[in-house]
Amino acid sequence: EAGVAQSPRYKIIEKRQSVAFWCNPISGHATLYWYQQILGQGPKLLIQFQNNGVVDDSQLPKDRFSAERLKGVDSTLKIQPAKLEDSAVYLCASSLWGLAVRETQYFGPGTRLLVL
Amino acid sequence: GNSVTQMEGPVTLSEEAFLTINCTYTATGYPSLFWYVQYPGEGLQLLLKATKADDKGSNKGFEATYRKETTSFHLEKGSVQVSDSAVYFCALRPRSTGNQFYFGTGTSLTVIP
Numbered sequence A: 001e002a003g004v005a006q007s008p009r010y011k012i013i014e015k016r017q018s019v020a021f022w023c024n025p026i027s028g029h030a031t032l033y034w035y036q037q038i039l040g041q042g043p044k045l046l047i048q049f050q051n052n053g054v055v056d057d058s059q060l061p062k063d064r065f066s067a068e069r070l071k072g073v074d075s076t077l078k079i080q081p082a083k084l085e086d087s088a089v090y091l092c093a094s095s096l097w098g099l100a101v102r103e104t105q106y107f108g109p110g111t112r113l114l115v116l
Numbered sequence B: 001g002n003s004v005t006q007m008e009g010p011v012t013l014s015e016e017a018f019l020t021i022n023c024t025y026t027a028t029g030y031p032s033l034f035w036y037v038q039y040p041g042e043g044l045q046l047l048l049k050a051t052k053a054d055d056k057g058s059n060k061g062f063e064a065t066y067r068k069e070t071t072s073f074h075l076e077k078g079s080v081q082v083s084d085s086a087v088y089f090c091a092l093r094p095r096s097t098g099n100q101f102y103f104g105t106g107t108s109l110t111v112i113p
Helices: none
Strands: A005-007 A010-013 A019-024 A031-037 A044-050 A053-056 A065-068 A075-079 A088-095 A111-115 B003-006 B011-014 B019-021 B023-026 B032-038 B044-050 B056-059 B062-065 B075-077 B086-093 B107-112
Touching: A005 A088, A010 A019, A019 A088, A019 A111, A031 A075, A044 A065, A044 A075, A075 A088, B003 B086, B011 B019, B019 B107, B023 B032, B023 B086, B032 B062, B044 B062
Parallel strands: A010 A111, B011 B107
Antiparallel strands: A005 A019, A019 A075, A031 A044, A031 A088, A044 A053, A065 A075, A088 A111, B003 B023, B019 B075, B032 B044, B032 B086, B044 B056, B056 B062, B062 B075, B086 B107
């Protein structure tokens, strides 16, 4: 079974530029999550999708971050414009349904973003 | 609210030493508890989990017991190997929401030969 795929693996941009990250979850997984992991911290949830609908985006900085999962499969996270404090690893995760408290999330390798 | 507190690292151990990484939590409701491991340059992988009080999760020689009375889920391994060098994250998922994970800040472990 293929895991969660993310691209690119690394990205370096200057502040005020735009950047987009792509995630393809495990086949058949209905729930997709985007996390931000700042160096030395644990992952923080940015947004959660159930199929193509948003379940939770309360911690997404909506003035600059956007995400979509139009067909309920792969997803794109965009930052426009980027700030220095956006430097982090952006992790995508998926789970089968996302509703059961016992359910495991499976993580991709992450995209490491550096904003100069 | 929901939160996880882990012991601060970094932790450096010699091969075959005993490992304990402390984790305590605060949660509304009755959470499930998880340990994830992150190897250099990789994403997080589930190491083990426990879904109710007194459950013991185990995998690859690692163990953690869900202690409701002390709100703890400490990670242990009797004999660490160099290949265990990684960052370990404790996480909870509260039953009240059933969705969001709350992660600790992570504990970096380095095992030297």
